[in-house]
Amino acid sequence: MSTFDPAALECLAAIVEEGGFERAAVRLSITQSAVSQRLRSLEVQVGTVLIVRSRPLKATQAGRLLLKHAMQMRLLRADLERDLKDLSPGAAGAAGEDERISIAINADSIATWTLPALSPLAHQGLGLEIITDDQDFTFEWLREGRVLGCVTTLRAALRSCKVEPLGTMAYVAVAEPGFAAARCPQGLSPHNFSRLPFIAFNRKDDLQAEFVASACGLRQVSLSQMYVPSSEGQLRAVLAGWGVSVLPELKVAEHLKNGSLVDLMPGHRLPVALYWHCWNLNSAVLDALTHALKTAAGVALSPPKPESKLISSKKV
DSSP states (O other): OOOOOHHHHHHHHHHHHHTSHHHHHHHHTSOHHHHHHHHHHHHHHHTSOOEEOSSSOEEOHHHHHHHHHHHHHHHHHHHHHHHHHHHSTTOSOOOOGGGOEEEEOOHHHHHHTHHHHHHHHHHTTOOEEEEOOOTTHHHHHHHTTSOSEEEESOOSOOTTEEEEEEEEEEEEEEEOHHHHHHHOTTOSOTTTGGGSEEEESSTTOOHHHHHHHHHHTOSOOOOEEEEOSSHHHHHHHHHTTSOBEEEEHHHHHHHHHHTSSEESSTTOOEEEEEEEEEEOOOOHHHHHHHHHHHHHHHHHSBOOOOGGGOBOOOOO
8 A cells, every 4th residue: 555745645635724835835835836746646646636726726535635624634633642641741832723623613603512521631731623614514524534523413324423512502583672572573483484584694595494394384485684694693684683693592692682673583492413423433532522512512402302393404
């Protein structure tokens, strides 16, 4: 089996992660010509093209396999770093670019429960890169080998990966009191939802429509939507009276309590099941990530419910 140059593998990873040769060169502190040469040496060794020179740049199937190998090498280095710290506390420095551990987490989880869970690992010096994307698309980052693990709504595990159920996150429909009084004084109903502006995360966000369809007993709905690509931004837009949004109850509980937001359908909650997927490897770092996320989810989220009653949302 071929042995691949670690520097060339990290060069491939930098090109994909940074989205170009020039930015990869800056990150690696080498010339752009050296980046091209390292990539070319890998392509010659493998015998095929690894990067499609498109906008944006994309890894080929062979490139994705080598990218996954580069991620595995990072994980091995992170495990070694962790073991060395146990033997000689304080000896290791801060993690470099090639020691970062990349994971993909949906934005609502980042905005509510995952960062406190990961804080102890960050304080221990684990170099983390958190990728945020649509809850279904976080799974694609793992499938392509670009991250070591992901929080997603998808249940089925990829080959060579393991999956852990985390629990369910409850979502509620909320609005600013003045907006609610003027536009929907009786709350959200089958008769008025089509006239209300909804604030979604982006065009992949189906959660608003799923909530309305579930609450109103409809198979499919069409909504008038604005897009704010941030969980915090969505909340701020609702507080500013832009319209209605379906947000995590964890995120809006205090606002509902102090009256700065109102629940437009009291008693109705949309449960979204979340799962943690990661590579099935013997790794202290992955074990620590899994333990941290499962422990925090056990406190912040509701226990998983029967799958037939859960909504697999595309909301970030």
